Amino acid sequence: MKKYTSINDIDNLQQTLQEAITLKKSPFQFETLGKHKTLIMLFFNASLRTRLSTEKAAKNLGMQVMVLNVSDAWKLEFEDGTVMNLDTAEHIKDAAKVLSQYADVIAVRAFPSLKDKQKDESEYIINSLVTHASVPIISMESATGHPLQGLADALTIEEFKTKKRPKVVLSWAPHPKALPQAVPNSFAKIMQHLDVDFCITHPKGYELNPEITKDVPIVYNQEEALKDADFVYVKNWSSYMDYGKVLSQDTSWMMTKTKLGNAKFMHCLPVRRNVVVEDAVLDSESSIVIEQANNRTYSAQIVLKSILKSL
Ligand code: CP
Secondary structure, eight states: OOOBSSGGGOSOHHHHHHHHHHHHHSTTTTTTTTTTOEEEEEESSOOSHHHHHHHHHHHHTTOEEEEEEGGGSOOEEOSTTOOOOSSOOEEHHHHHHHHHHHOSEEEEEOOOOSSOHHHHHTTHHHHHHHHHOSSOEEESSOSSOOHHHHHHHHHHHHHHOOSSSOEEEEEEOOOSSOOOSHHHHHHHHHHTTSSSEEEEEOOTTOOOOHHHHTTOOEESOHHHHHTTOSEEEEEOOOOTTTTTOOOOOOGGGSBOHHHHTTSEEEOOSOOOBTTTBOHHHHTSTTBOHHHHHHHHHHHHHHHHHHHHHHO
């Protein structure tokens, strides 16, 4: 693997998942692969799980890790040919080349503005790094995708499934803030590569990018969508069509124990209790969110392992 900025960078998902399951049983089996190699993690936005699980994964492979919160560095310029006489102090062209002197792999987290759809969809931050850095780039969540999360989600379903082709439902939930579409995008993408019966349920107006959801059934009636589900992945996202807007805070879309039935509950975390999902779900045996968060380490480790092997 030469980079990991999208689910599309995975060549063979089934093989990757099986390798991750094996790696999880023996996480230190490649502990010298990353010896004398450095991962730099750049954060434009906050993180708990991604930051710690990616660092843990790198250390399990023997890598050294350096973390930079970008707000502590010089303000970066991304426009080509700009006369930099305003508040940006360093061009990404120079920063990316310098970072490549210190790192063997660069991981970056950069959320969307949710104001300028075209700019967000250009993925200018992560793509500038791909263009100007001379080392592999990993997305730790960008404007339109969260591929490390998506891989951990697929791994979790692979581990917990009790039938060959489980039914998986991605269910929108209310939230007071406008959140990105990155997590549902990557989940919808990876589910189309798994042997699952997958559908998405949300109120009208919350359709994700149709270039991502393609032929995935959209069911506007949540109760109908949840019928006979084996896994229910609950997530809020803001409108894609009315870009970045909160169109509804309809509390009836919150996940409850009654609605969940016999399904396993999934969420990427962090989650707002009793807004997105009631306590009775999160505190029950049906919730696999902690196991899902644990799998973030192994999804990052399998990606880093593959990248290290390509160096
Ligand atoms: N799920 C996830 O990416 O968590 P963090 O935002 O805490 O990294």
